[in-house]
Ligand SMILES: Cc1cc2nc3c(=O)[nH]c(=O)nc-3n(C[C@H](O)[C@H](O)[C@H](O)COP(=O)(O)OP(=O)(O)OC[C@H]3O[C@@H](n4cnc5c(N)ncnc54)[C@H](O)[C@@H]3O)c2cc1C
């Protein structure tokens with residue numbers, strides 16, 4: 374039986390970074406994966422495929438340049454699902470090679486199979502036809518989550534599907550009901566609308582992406598409607614079924630019945646109301662670790678569970694459940710497990726990137742939070758239509774808002790929507806992390822023409838308003 378310093382369960386972003394960190398510390402490390410592919414949801418069903426699909430949709434429909442070239446920049450008249458999936462498959466294949474190469478170069482043992490704890494330090498790995506036992510001093514549980522799939526919904530991966538099933542569609546549908554206006558629902562609803570699919574989005578709350586600054590989420594809802602998406606806000610789906618539809622010929626449609634009694638019909642339905650844990654089947658009771666009703670593990674600030682030698686990171690520990698945060702959690706968990714100090718960790722400066730159409734990103738506080746906390750601030754706003762690069766790109770709708778402390782002029786939050794928002798936000802994040810003020814943007818020269826000029830314009834705008842206070 375082989376013994377390791379640490380065994381990691383799951384090759385998603387948390388597991389990958391944990392494994393490499395352990396190897397860099399000179400530890401013997403094995404990583405276990407139950408699927409027949411590397412990379413977890415990040416590479417295979419979540420982040421990478423959805424972002425590749427978005428890029429393909431923007432390119433093939435010409436939507437990215439629509440402001441300047443109207444319909445003329447459409448790269449392909451009839452877009453098929455194959456066109457959309459092709460780029461995604463290439464990126465995924467490349468990512469598998471990158472991860473495999475990193476494991477090989479760093480001496481990480483990759484074991485294919487499903488991990489199950491048989492005792493506090495003993496793991497059974499059930500492979501395809503064979504099984505093996507390994508022991509380790511420490512463990513990192515980074516097994517991720519799966520889409521929530523209530524038993525009363527007739528999922529068939531053809532007409533009714535989760536975000537995993539959407540990637541296996543054989544054709545681009547004419548219409549789609551999207552249930553859930555969280556990040557997955559809004560990203561896919563806006564991507565599908567860009568592709569010309571008639572989308573109805575049903576969300577139980579009255580605001581999409583409620584954690585965003587309300588000016589941004591309000592503007593985003595406006596743009597969604599402009600793209601033709603029907604938003605059914607404050608409505609809950611009660612029942613989902615397939616029904617016969619007679620319109621000359623007989624076809625089958627999906628029908629969603631809302632609590633309000635409304636019935637919606639479409640060719641397809643994407644169910645995106647959150648994710649469910651998978652650690653329940655891992656034998657954690659043999660180690661003395663408990664989990665909640667959504668199979669999430671509780672950890673302390675070092676990602677240590679209630680059993681000292683078992684750490685957990687990534688989606689399995691719940692919020693914020695992002696690839697970006699999972700990577701850092703995995704690295705930090707392993708560093709702590711082996712007594713390595715990794716310094717400060719400013720969780721207040723996590724950025725959020727929403728890859729919808731248009732793209733949205735934020736870091737720091739929203740206007741609503743600052744008002745509630747009684748922090749005096751001013752908002753400096755720049756619109757892409759007054760930024761030369763925004764004009765060149767043909768993005769007439771983008772904006773960047775910087776929240777500036779009224780007295781110290783420190784940056785308290787950055788909220789951005791439009792081309793490049795998810796990249797642009799990091800400039801603000803750096804200035805915030807280094808305790809900078811709005812004057813930084815005035816007193817430094819930026820490349821021109823760039824979207825980064827929006828920071829300068831927003832700083833001028835905010836400071837000018839403050840000059841009158
Ligand atoms: C549609 C979609 C889009 C997303 N977009 C973004 C985005 O744009 N940006 C972002 O930051 N995040 C995004 N996310 C979230 C991101 O994908 C997850 O936060 C991230 O993948 C979680 O990483 P993880 O390492 O915790 O787990 P996962 O990536 O879920 O990996 C867990 C791995 O563990 C394996 N495993 C589970 N149980 C066992 C077992 N018993 N034995 C062996 N192996 C096991 C699984 O097979 C899996 O490969 C998106 C998610 C979805 C679904």
Ligand SMILES: NC(=O)c1ccc[n+]([C@@H]2O[C@H](COP(=O)([O-])OP(=O)(O)OC[C@H]3O[C@@H](n4cnc5c(N)ncnc54)[C@H](O)[C@@H]3O)[C@@H](O)[C@H]2O)c1
Nearest residue numbers: 553554555556557558575576577609610645646647694726
């Ligand atoms: N760009 C990104 O960072 C990104 C992209 C996609 C996914 N993710 C991650 O994936 C995870 C899952 O995302 P998600 O969107 O599935 O979950 P979510 O929990 O973020 O959103 C689910 C939404 O569905 C609504 N809802 C629940 N039941 C409903 C019903 N019966 N009828 C109508 N609406 C209902 C909820 O009010 C909520 O707004 C999140 O943790 C997210 O962080 C991140």
